[in-house]
Amino acid sequence: MSLRASAGLVSLFLLTSIGFSGLHNTFVWPYPPFNQLITQRHGMQDVTIVTAGFRSLAADLGWIQLLQYVGGGFLPGEDTKRGYAELKPMALRVTRLDPYFTHAYLYSASMLAFFRNISRPQEALDVLVEGMHYNPMFWPLRATAAAIGFSQQAQFDRMARALEDAIQYPECPALVKSILANGYKAQGRKADELRIWKLILSNPHDEQYHDKARREIRTLENGDTHP
Amino acid sequence: MDHFLLLVQDTWREHIRHRIYLSLFLFGFALLGGGLIISALAIEERARLMMDFGLAAIEFLGLITIVFVSVNLVLTEMENRTLYLILSRPLPRGLYIAGRFAGTLLSITVAMAAMAVLHGLLLWPLPHTISLSHYLMAWACAVGKIAVVGSLALALSLFSTSAPTAMTFTLFLWAIGHFSEELKFLGQKSANALVKTLVWFFYHVAPNFSYFNYRDFLYSPHPPSGAWFFYLACYTVGYTGICLWVATFLFSRKEF
Numbered sequence: 001m002s003l004r005a006s007a008g009l010v011s012l013f014l015l016t017s018i019g020f021s022g023l024h025n026t027f028v029w030p031y032p033p034f035n036q037l038i039t040q041r042h043g044m045q046d047v048t049i050v051t052a053g054f055r056s057l058a059a060d061l062g063w064i065q066l067l068q069y070v071g072g073g074f075l076p077g078e079d080t081k082r083g084y085a086e087l088k089p090m091a092l093r094v095t096r097l098d099p100y101f102t103h104a105y106l107y108s109a110s111m112l113a114f115f116r117n118i119s120r121p122q123e124a125l126d127v128l129v130e131g132m133h134y135n136p137m138f139w140p141l142r143a144t145a146a147a148i149g150f151s152q153q154a155q156f157d158r159m160a161r162a163l164e165d166a167i168q169y170p171e172c173p174a175l176v177k178s179i180l181a182n183g184y185k186a187q188g189r190k191a192d193e194l195r196i197w198k199l200i201l202s203n204p205h206d207e208q209y210h211d212k213a214r215r216e217i218r219t220l221e222n223g224d225t226h227p
Numbered sequence: 228m229d230h231f232l233l234l235v236q237d238t239w240r241e242h243i244r245h246r247i248y249l250s251l252f253l254f255g256f257a258l259l260g261g262g263l264i265i266s267a268l269a270i271e272e273r274a275r276l277m278m279d280f281g282l283a284a285i286e287f288l289g290l291i292t293i294v295f296v297s298v299n300l301v302l303t304e305m306e307n308r309t310l311y312l313i314l315s316r317p318l319p320r321g322l323y324i325a326g327r328f329a330g331t332l333l334s335i336t337v338a339m340a341a342m343a344v345l346h347g348l349l350l351w352p353l354p355h356t357i358s359l360s361h362y363l364m365a366w367a368c369a370v371g372k373i374a375v376v377g378s379l380a381l382a383l384s385l386f387s388t389s390a391p392t393a394m395t396f397t398l399f400l401w402a403i404g405h406f407s408e409e410l411k412f413l414g415q416k417s418a419n420a421l422v423k424t425l426v427w428f429f430y431h432v433a434p435n436f437s438y439f440n441y442r443d444f445l446y447s448p449h450p451p452s453g454a455w456f457f458y459l460a461c462y463t464v465g466y467t468g469i470c471l472w473v474a475t476f477l478f479s480r481k482e483f
Contacts, residue, residue, distance in 0.1 A: 005321075005472070012468040019462025020431075023438050026455050029408045030447050053286075053405040053436055055443050056279040064268045064276075100446040103272055137448055171356070173271060204354055208270050 031055065031099065038093035041075065041086070046097060059098030066090045066104070070111065087112055088123040095130060102138050105131030106166070107173045109141075113148045114179045121148050140166040144176065156187060167199070174206035181216070194220045230318055231326045238300075238330025248292060252338045255288035259345055274353040275446075278362075281346035282442045286369040289339045290401065293373050296331050297380035298393045301478065321475040328381060328471060335377070336370055357445050364456070365442040371463040372439035376401060378470035379434065385477040403429060404436035434466055 037046060042065065049058035069075060069090055079085045091108030095101055105127055113124035128145045135141060143166035150159035163180045166172055181196035194217060200206045201213040242248050262280040269276040301324075304310040313323065343366050379400060384393040403410070407430055414426030438459055444450050 005476075009469070009472050012465050012472060014465075015461050016465030016469060019458045019460070019465055020435075022458030023435070023455065023462060026452065026458065027438060028449065029437070030444065030449065033412045034409045051402050051405055053401070053440060054279075054283045055440070056445070057283045060269065060272070060276045060279050063272060064265075067268065067270060098443075098446070100448065102446075103275075135448060171271075205271055 032096050037096050038089050040089065042093065046093070050097070056098050059094050059101050059104075062090070062094040062097055063101065063104055066094055066108070083115075083117045084111070087118065088120070088127060091127050092130065095127070095134075099130075099134035102131065102135055102141070103171065103173060105135075105141055106144055107175055109144055109148070110173065110176045110179055113144075113151065121152055124148055140169040140172055156183065160184070160192075167196070170203070171205055174200055174203075174209040177206065178209060178212070190220055231322055231329070234323065234326025235330040235333060238327050239334050242296060242331060242334040245296075247295065248334070248338075251288055251292050252342070255284060255338075255342050256345060258284040258288070259342060259349060263349060274350065274355050277350055277353060278355070278357060278445070279442070281342075281349070282365055282369065285339050285342045285346065285366070286372065288342065289335055289369065289373040290376060292338070293331065293335050293377040294380050294394055294397050296335070297328070297377045298384040298390050298397070300327050300331060300381060300384070302384055302388065302390055305481075320479045321471075324381070324471055324475045324478055328378060328474075332374055332377060335373060339366070339370060339373070361441075361445055361450075365445060368439045368441040368459070371459065372436055374467050375434050375436075375439075375463060375470070378467040378474070382470045382474040382477065385474050385481075400433055401436065404434045405440075407433065407435040408437050438462065 034047075034050075037043070037050075039046065042062065046058050046062065049055075049061070066087075069086065070084070074080055075086050087108060091104060091112075094104045094108075109124040109127045109131075111124075112118055112127065113121045125145060125148060128141050128148075131138070131141045132145070143162045147159045147162035147166065150156075150162060160180060160183060163176060163183075167177050167180060177196055177200050181193050181200070184190075184193035184196065197213040197216045197220070200209050201217065206213075259281055262277055262284065265280060266273045266276040301310070304313075314320075343362075347362070376397060380393060380397040383396045384390065387393045387396065410426050411430050414423050414430065417423055417426070441451065
């Protein structure tokens, strides 16, 4: 081996070592360890995609499966006595793959807490607490947690104020806004209800709720009684 | 330098005329288009899914192509005996390896850039929260990862002299490289000295591909700092260089 080749190899080792030690010291692994992944139902799928290096994509596919579950209502072998019994594990599956998927926390916690046929606020808070741990600056999670607390104490006004804070976030799920609008409807606060439906209609993110918002606005503006 | 540029140019021409190379990237374009359909299922998170799916498709296609091309880069020339024509000239073997690798990397980078442009066009109408600079950084990190994998595949192909074995080893190291942080975690939890030693060895010797996954930080509140990118550049150049050095060493010991 020539002297030039040896010197080249030593400089490459030095360069790699500088890079490796710098990365090793500055790199903060941003994810929960593997043993915290929820692997009961889709473990093979998740571990395969994560091992191939596509963790965000694994969370996205988990998110689609969560939405399909919400649309379909049950999974094979699921305890059907409790409505959406697998919702919390499926939500945590997504958020442990990508703890910064804030939309998933808000969506699943709102469903768990405010849907009448689910109504499991403790599970919703469990999801939100985990979200707040990874996203301490993301205030809509705190606002939603406060709203759940107030709804448990039957304090609608304080719950509504907390949810009003949460929906200020431009990418807040349309589901949360719809829950608030329906809350106002139940309280007979038509002006507030109308304002929320108009907010949904003006946001391109909430496209799948636009038809419903148009219908509700038409009903409210025509002074019709709700069906 | 002229020899090096000629080798790069020749390798580039060879790749872009290759049917497999073109088929793979046509498949990549189709995959990106398919992302439009899949992302519709994510409802409000369509832009996020399009972003992740597109970046993953670009990297995955880049990986498959570079592994396949790099492993066969020298082996095919050895089998076809076209290598003799090149080596009969006064051309250092290190320069041959570097030129062939640079040409391969250039052709794959161009294809990845073309896919990124198409991806950008598909993302354009969607409400996006990721800035162009972050997207470009994620793409550049993917190119860095592909460079390391390519050099690794080239070195392994000259070590094993069997294309399937070299591909298997490269893909194994790809998986291990994404598992590095988990390996470290397992090593810390284990009480067995042998496990600890093996984990330490793999953690320090196998490339840590988690460092290149900037796309996983796109939504994190703690994105890597500027210094992190400097270290990543050093790591990429250093690791790729070592693999090419090993490839040159193995190649120079072969007798034709």
